[in-house]
Amino acid sequence: MIYLDSAATSRPYQEAVDIFSKVSMENFGNPSSLHQAGFAAKKILEEARMKVLSSLGLSSTHNCIFLSGASEANSMAIKSILLRYQNRGRRAITSSLEHPSVTNAFLQMEDLFGFEPTFLPPDETGSVPVSSLEAALDKNVILSSFMEVNNETGAIFPIRAYAEALKPYPKALLHVDATQGIGKVDSDYSCCDLISFSAHKIGGVKGSGCLLYRKNLQFAPLVSGGEQEFGYRAGTVSVASAASLAKALQISLENRKRNWENASLLCAELEKGLLSIPEVRLNSPKGHSPYLCNFSLLSHKASVVVEALSERGIYVSSVSACSSKKEPVSEVLLSMGKTQREAANSIRVSFSPDSTEGDVTAFLANLKQILSEVKPL
Numbered sequence: 001m002i003y004l005d006s007a008a009t010s011r012p013y014q015e016a017v018d019i020f021s022k023v024s025m026e027n028f029g030n031p032s033s034l035h036q037a038g039f040a041a042k043k044i045l046e047e048a049r050m051k052v053l054s055s056l057g058l059s060s061t062h063n064c065i066f067l068s069g070a071s072e073a074n075s076m077a078i079k080s081i082l083l084r085y086q087n088r089g090r091r092a093i094t095s096s097l098e099h100p101s102v103t104n105a106f107l108q109m110e111d112l113f114g115f116e117p118t119f120l121p122p123d124e125t126g127s128v129p130v131s132s133l134e135a136a137l138d139k140n141v142i143l144s145s146f147m148e149v150n151n152e153t154g155a156i157f158p159i160r161a162y163a164e165a166l167k168p169y170p171k172a173l174l175h176v177d178a179t180q181g182i183g184k185v186d187s188d189y190s191c192c193d194l195i196s197f198s199a200h201k202i203g204g205v206k207g208s209g210c211l212l213y214r215k216n217l218q219f220a221p222l223v224s225g226g227e228q229e230f231g232y233r234a235g236t237v238s239v240a241s242a243a244s245l246a247k248a249l250q251i252s253l254e255n256r257k258r259n260w261e262n263a264s265l266l267c268a269e270l271e272k273g274l275l276s277i278p279e280v281r282l283n284s285p286k287g288h289s290p291y292l293c294n295f296s297l298l299s300h301k302a303s304v305v306v307e308a309l310s311e312r313g314i315y316v317s318s319v320s321a322c323s324s325k326k327e328p329v330s331e332v333l334l335s336m337g338k339t340q341r342e343a344a345n346s347i348r349v350s351f352s353p354d355s356t357e358g359d360v361t362a363f364l365a366n367l368k369q370i371l372s373e374v375k376p377l
């Protein structure tokens, strides 16, 4: 198997699985229980929380809630914050290329509660220029939410510049969906009020994630019940998942620089090979995250090519969100000014720390062969 779809999910680190299994077997107590088994589980949970915060340099400024993943973290950062601070203002700003867990949270808040979202379009680089955010801001804005790295193109958003632009508006909080950036990009999240991510994109197990938030913030809980996770997210916490997430994050951050260099090398190799194929158009913008490379086919259906690659044991993604015409098309690529054909026929290759040059060579050779065999559009 040649797995080049790590932006969808990554193979977990052995250490992350080992700690999940060890804690599940040896520390299965409920961290809310008032006996030794509970205390032991609680200790592991709090150590995991501190490990996450300190590995990101946020232990004095931020707190951390463990939950089921980035979708839930995004939902909480947007809905719980808008509801909690609704008397400060009604406007919220995001981009038109966010993950559906962000976009749909904004739409839901508009639909059900009358909040006023603004969806800023990208420029041709696939991210929102800070001048667009500056132009959209006013005193009624209470939240802005941007992804750190786009999950289709790898475009890196200027998070620090957004935080600077928000300074004159102290009521406007900054939420960053760091799912595709954390542990990969050289990031400093201290300027962000809320940060979301999933464990399974950084070598952790699925069904686990974090919402980090500035210590002075409060939430209207989406899941109400017991007092777990500071009363903001009720339900018995998976201590094994929390410990495993902290381990995966630690490994990712410790090896970040070396892994980034490896991904950069592979990405350059891949793009060089792709550029030698006449019908290929690269979509990932200059300076994109080397972990993701997106390109379109001009003469073949991407979904057919992805399926043919899969039959040969090579796994990549063809990106699709349903357009109004019910044809799978990437809204992200359309909003970057790509043609309908390019947006309907894109392929995403995404790397992990254990991807190799051999993977890239095999991918390119098989792609070329498939393009010469499959009937063109």
Ligand code: PMP
Binding pocket: 007, 008, 068, 069, 070, 071, 072, 074, 099, 101, 147, 149, 150, 151, 177, 179, 180, 198, 200
């Ligand atoms: N945000 C981004 C940028 C993502 O790429 C993803 C996963 N595709 C998510 C949020 C949601 O993550 P999860 O499915 O783990 O909840």
